[in-house]
Amino acid sequence: MSTPPNPARSIRDWLTSRPAAAGPERFLRGATADVSLTRLIDSMRDGARLAGRSVLVVARDQLDAALALIELDGTARRLILATPDLPSEHLPALVADADVDTIVSERHDFPISDSRFLMPTEWVLLTSGTSGAPKMVVHTFASLTAPIGHSLAQGADVVWGTFYDIRRYGGLQILLRAVLGHGSLVLSGAGEPVGDYLARLGAHGATHISGTPSHWRRALMSPNARAIAPRYIRLSGEIADQGILNALRSFYPGAVISHAFASTEAGVGFEVSDGLEGFPASMVDAAGDVPIRVDDGSLRIRSAGNAVRYLGGEQQARLADADGFVDTGDIVERRGDRYYFLGRRSGLINVGGLKVYPEEVEAAINRHPAVRMSMVRSARSALTGSLVAAEVVLKKEPAAGGRSVDFKREILQICHDSLAPHKIPATIRFVPSLEMAAAGKLARHA
């Protein structure tokens, strides 16, 4: 799976250097229909982000232009009103002479040659950290699009859908595939029930749909699962077990079903489309653009799709080893000619694609005054891959009967008040003691 070098430096660069077959008009109507200038102006309102700037306003629509002028007057240092018939070859000179540092427009095809506007943008994605505070992971256009390459499904007949949010790595990959491939993307609404989203995907004829195995299990549990007829189904973000692969195969017999190994830090490692869980052992240590290794039981990936570095508090943490491999922390085991995923080295729990660090949940449980200590580990779930299971040692044995039920309810209440829903223990078991490993740490193993 070799990926050709990608000369584009940005989304704009890509789109202008590889115009859609149907011309830019189709792109504007298809891919950016929702990104109206009005909404852009709305988003500026809070931060007065254009304060003090020299702003060139280039709008197709007079109403959009009017809203921009009203909003920016008194905030911007200078407003340059581009007339609707302004030939675009004059723009670079205008930008230079008027010292323009911001352009407000719904158009994407500016021939910008001013070097002040051209720089590799850092994309900072958030992922869960041990303490509950998010880790910041830095990508670039090059690293985000490295996995896309020539495998990109092209064309106006490609309609993407994703159960992911586009602000997570898995969803952002789909947004980029849709935009760069000149396709369309049906996004889910905030809080939209899965059945409604499936109905909309069906109505728009979605051809390529992605999500975690848990997203897909949830989709298959919806009465609207028959509303979609995808040609391509992609699973990532969690271990795809044989159960979900078989269920999708029998539900959508016409679809190519592919499970990808990907994480925010490591990028997309590889895709497997043979309908079987795990991945062929022949992929390890093979030559290619994305070499993978298994060292000390865990999967390591080196690719142009790896994140660049961490930002903020994690800045010192190393992302890649001396050979440039990112340790995914996923433990794999070889059985015959295939590798299978066993779980996470750190004890990190993956609940339906969302990460949970046990320490954070234990800290919440330990706030209950009757709790001496607790250990949180991963419990297998056929529906969300894993769930959070807690074992709790009380300071005093509860009296027979009711008390332990009360404690359970109170502990759950504390967790409900301080943790995201996927981090709340699904089960709580009271035990007389917990096993400690060397160095006094809890012996975490699933």
Next chain:
Amino acid sequence: MSVRAAVISQIEQIADEDRKSLPPLTDDLALLDSGLDSLGVAILVARLEEVLGFDPFTESDDVAYPVTLGDFIRFYEHASESRTVDSGLAH
């Protein structure tokens, strides 16, 4: 407690913990419309394993994911019956 009663009681308990109100729990109610989201259904399955001692979803790679509450209860009842038959044969 019957399998059905165990399922209903656990759904009510999980909804109560989430402070969610439940619609009438009829057999043709879509499971994901029951007030439980997919995480809630996963928790339901884990709690039922504690109460009933089995998780029918992990017993085979060929699982039809239940759509309605009735499907879900029948799935558990069927698994419970085949376990009784199996253990009967074993003795």
